[in-house]
Amino acid sequence: MIREPQHPLRVFSGVQPTGRLHLGNYLGALTKFVALQDQHECVFCVVDLHAITVRQEKSMLAANTREIAAAFLAAGVDPKRAIIFVQSAVPAHAELAWILNCTAKMGWLERMTQFKDKAGKDKERASVGLFTYPVLQAADILAYKTTHVPIGEDQKQHLELSRDIAERFNREYDVPGFFPSPEPLTQGPGARIMSLKDGTIKMSKSDPSDLSRINLDDSPEQITKKIKKATTDPDGLPSTVEGLAGRAGASNLVGIYAALAGCSNAEVLAQFGGQGWGMFKPALAELAVAKLSPVATRFSRYQNDPAELDRVLADGAARAHAISAPILREVRDIVGFWKA
Ligand code: TYM
16 A cells, blocks of 8 residues: 555545445455454444435334444454444534535536436436435545545446545645545455346346345355356356456356455466366355355344444444544635634
8 A cells, every 4th residue: 555645544435224235345345344454544434324315214224224334343343443433423424525515526426327327317306415426425535534445346436536526625725635535445356246147247235136146144055056046158167367258257256256265366267277167156155155154143143232333333433523523624724614
């Protein structure tokens, strides 16, 4: 990691409380959170303000929020080292989002592919919040003067926008270097986990087929069945990474193995190249069960202890507020707002 001269290194990331977490969230985000917390100051947020950009069931929102906190803990995020909190509990996010809405340009947001995907054909009916979703994401990041953001590849465009907003704010108000330019951390084979049914689309909470994804709370039997049914092709595993070109399903399974084992695709192929799927899929299923079962057990234990989760989240909110409130005071001064 490169350290920016005037900004201490700080990591921030967020996950939406919009349904069950899957292997993509786990490998693309949660495992990175755990790896980073040993060396850096880390702030991890359950982004409920983002969740309500599309309709949420009121009776489920708080439960889904606790569920993401439980997943952070189950994956191994340590609340003594990292800060874990809920976005709506810390006022800096919404306040800075408004100020940055006045810095970001309509044209920048119109280019965001996630908005186009989520709004679909009928964008007139999408909420304004869905349109400005990436500005709130920039506010999350910049309210902590974050330098590094662990995310899956699907979030790279939003990160670029955060950088553009930070740079424009610094220029507009003539405060060079006030906000850092946050760097995305997307390295590694887990950054882009694809659907098990179609290796050309990403694994997603919203895919109607449950066979397309491995959920964090799936049983070993479900995990094994889903891997067995995953789409591949008639050829076996190639011996080199070049041999995966144009083979989306095969690349995905090799990538999942590599991410779970903590090695490269080339190392997986050195071990399994030349074998058929009938050999590889059971090995992958065994590895996935070995890695995910302990997480699922801890996940269910934390979910059954909402009082503990609430303690973690309340403590996290106080610590997050202590960092972001002084930064927001600086922002208010920079913008020129009245103060007594
Ligand atoms: P969310 O909840 O949709 O996704 C949470 C994280 O999971 C990653 N991810 C994946 N990684 C690899 N393969 C996949 N198939 C896959 N699907 C999801 C996402 O990239 C993300 O890292 N907009 C963010 C939430 C957010 C945020 C932030 C992130 C709000 N504010 C500030 C970083 C910093 C999102 O997509 O959440």
